[in-house]
Amino acid sequence: MAEEPDRNISGGASGGGTPASFEPGDEASRAEAIVDELGDLYWQKEYGGRDGFECLVRTILSQNTSDVASQPAHDDLVNRYGPPEELAETLTDADRDDLAETISAAGLYNRKSKVIQEAARWALEEFGSTAAFDAFVAESDPDEVRETLLSVSGVGPKTADCVLLFAGGRGGVFPVDTHVHRIARRMGIAPPDADHEAVREAIEAAVPAEKCGFGHTAMIQFGRDYCTARKPACLDGPKACPLYDRCDRVGIDEVDGGVRDPADAVEG
Known part of the structure; x- marks a missing residue:
């Protein structure tokens, strides 16, 4: 079976733009702290420059x-x-x-x-x-x-x-795909019943504009590597996930190994 590439199709090394830098720490929100840690795990890049x-x-x-x-x-x-x-x-x-x-x-x-x-x-x-x-x-x-x-x-x-x-290379834009939608609600940085637009609004309100680009692509990669839909790494114990201490694990039952959509977990 073919494996996912090591970069998001629209981003990564050929995503346009230039390398980005930021000063982690003194985060204004938990969402920003999570994005900073994702930036340390994966690439940090400013975007723009594509046709x-x-x-x-x-x-x-x-x-x-x-x-x-x-x-x-x-x-x-x-x-x-x-x-x-x-x-x-x-x-x-x-x-x-x-x-x-x-x-x-x-x-x-x-x-x-x-x-x-x-x-x-x-x-x-x-x-x-x-x-x-x-x-x-x-x-x-x-x-x-x-x-x-x-x-x-x-x-x-x-x-x-x-x-x-x-x-466009626009700051403050955090596209929401299925990975971002799942992770943001599972971690607790967006409401568990939020639709894609509500997740986008919650993240963009909490994360500085210059961090949204690499935050988006890094969160996608984190979803592939650790926070998968059916078997997130946290089910293997706290040390298996680098963001374990930042996460609410909404819908995750670490005792019986159950995984539910965050919205279903809250309703149930």
């Missing part, structure tokens, strides 16, 4: 799948329809069946090919070129960019936030 439209496509490909599947699909798409600065123009005229076949490794390829092609047509209708779309993402008001991206069919909050972070 906006390519980042949008990359994030659509990553929806509901792992990096193992979406990375080769992205590579195949760029190899066939790139370069990035012309991607929207090329995809607009692409044969839909050929596009679906090209990205088949990512799963849900018929739906994703439709979303990607419609997003390409939308970007050209609204902005005239891939370059103009990229400039909009990088230079316009973040709230306006987010609202505009959310108006595109098939683009949800996590996708919009990833574009803001990895292409």
